Amino acid sequence: MSKQQAPLALIDLNADAPCCPPLAQSQVPAETAAVLAPAFKALGDPVRLRLMSMIASAEDGEACVCDLTPAFDLTGPTISHHLKTLREAGLVDAERRGTWVYYRARPQILRQLAALLSIEPAAAAKA
Amino acid sequence: MSKQQAPLALIDLNADAPCCPPLAQSQVPAETAAVLAPAFKALGDPVRLRLMSMIASAEDGEACVCDLTPAFDLTGPTISHHLKTLREAGLVDAERRGTWVYYRARPQILRQLAALLSIEPAAAAKA
DNA sequence: CGCCTGTCTCGACGCCCGTCGAATCAGAGA
DNA sequence: TCTCTGATTCGACGGGCGTCGAGACAGGCG
Numbered sequence: 001m002s003k004q005q006a007p008l009a010l011i012d013l014n015a016d017a018p019c020c021p022p023l024a025q026s027q028v029p030a031e032t033a034a035v036l037a038p039a040f041k042a043l044g045d046p047v048r049l050r051l052m053s054m055i056a057s058a059e060d061g062e063a064c065v066c067d068l069t070p071a072f073d074l075t076g077p078t079i080s081h082h083l084k085t086l087r088e089a090g091l092v093d094a095e096r097r098g099t100w101v102y103y104r105a106r107p108q109i110l111r112q113l114a115a116l117l118s119i120e121p122a123a124a125a126k127a
Numbered sequence: 128m129s130k131q132q133a134p135l136a137l138i139d140l141n142a143d144a145p146c147c148p149p150l151a152q153s154q155v156p157a158e159t160a161a162v163l164a165p166a167f168k169a170l171g172d173p174v175r176l177r178l179m180s181m182i183a184s185a186e187d188g189e190a191c192v193c194d195l196t197p198a199f200d201l202t203g204p205t206i207s208h209h210l211k212t213l214r215e216a217g218l219v220d221a222e223r224r225g226t227w228v229y230y231r232a233r234p235q236i237l238r239q240l241a242a243l244l245s246i247e248p249a250a251a252a253k254a
Numbered sequence: 255c256g257c258c259t260g261t262c263t264c265g266a267c268g269c270c271c272g273t274c275g276a277a278t279c280a281g282a283g284a
Numbered sequence: 285t286c287t288c289t290g291a292t293t294c295g296a297c298g299g300g301c302g303t304c305g306a307g308a309c310a311g312g313c314g
Binding site: 077083084096 | 291292
Binding site: 256258261262263265266267268269272273275276277278280281282283284 | 285286287288289290291292293294295296297298299300301302303304305306307308309310311312313314
């Protein structure tokens with residue numbers, strides 16, 4: 001069945017809203033935790049963390065799989081699997097252009113995760 | 128063997144240095160990824176994410192296990208296991224005072240993770 | 255001293271995850 | 285059309301993870 005042309009993200013989390021006050025400011029509700037934890041989990045693998053960085057820091061904001069794969073001592077299918085994980089976590093988008101597939105970071109969710117971990121100076125000083 | 132009185136963190140990552148430019152600014156080196164991925168992995172579970180938030184947002188900057196456990200439908204050993212995971216990831220510190228054990232967040236590593244995920248407005252605008 | 259409460263460790267179970275090879279799909283080009 | 289390359293899916297294997305119950309350790313209190 002050929003139905004993988006839709007690179008839709010499984011996680012939506014209304015990317016417009018600020019979504020979450022800092023983790024250290026108010027308790028993260030169970031629902032929010034259930035939604036955001038998979039994103040952290042996806043970043044919880046060294047290979048995926050590097051992939052994410054390579055994609056996010058790429059020249060035109062996008063990276064070709066053909067450029068990502070040779071950077072690791074892993075097989076193509078394994079890299080593809082990791083990219084799928086990042087995709088399903090809502091961290092990246094994929095687009096096929098001709099023979100090649102390009103991945104692009106989704107800044108919204110990255111900002112949300114960063115905001116969740118952010119610590120205002122007050123909290124840092126008091127600890 | 129009674130040697131769990133030392134709540135030392137297994138991850139050190141010289142907490143003073145800024146440690147890491149944003150993930151979207153320059154490629155995360157393999158070494159850095161290997162060190163920081165476990166921290167994200169530790170946050171990649173809903174229970175641990177909530178525990179982390181409960182600890183970090185607690186009144187005096189610390190939370191008692193006796194207050195954390197009843198917030199979940201999980202057994203004591205399971206919560207203890209998750210807290211150990213957070214401890215080994217360098218995200219929290221534990222201290223025993225009398226009968227109770229108190230956990231405290233480590234703001235440095237939280238700041239490092241947030242910095243790694245941070246996106247400067249330029250990158251956000253171009254995407 | 256003995257007991258009780260709070261916390262952790264240990265061992266076990268089932269499930270998920272990272273990795274691979276083989277096979278399949280998608281396009282480009284001869 | 286046939287073939288070739290790039291990327292994904294599929295099935296399988298081994299190891300790790302989340303959860304539990306039972307037991308052990310720490311400390312306070314009769």
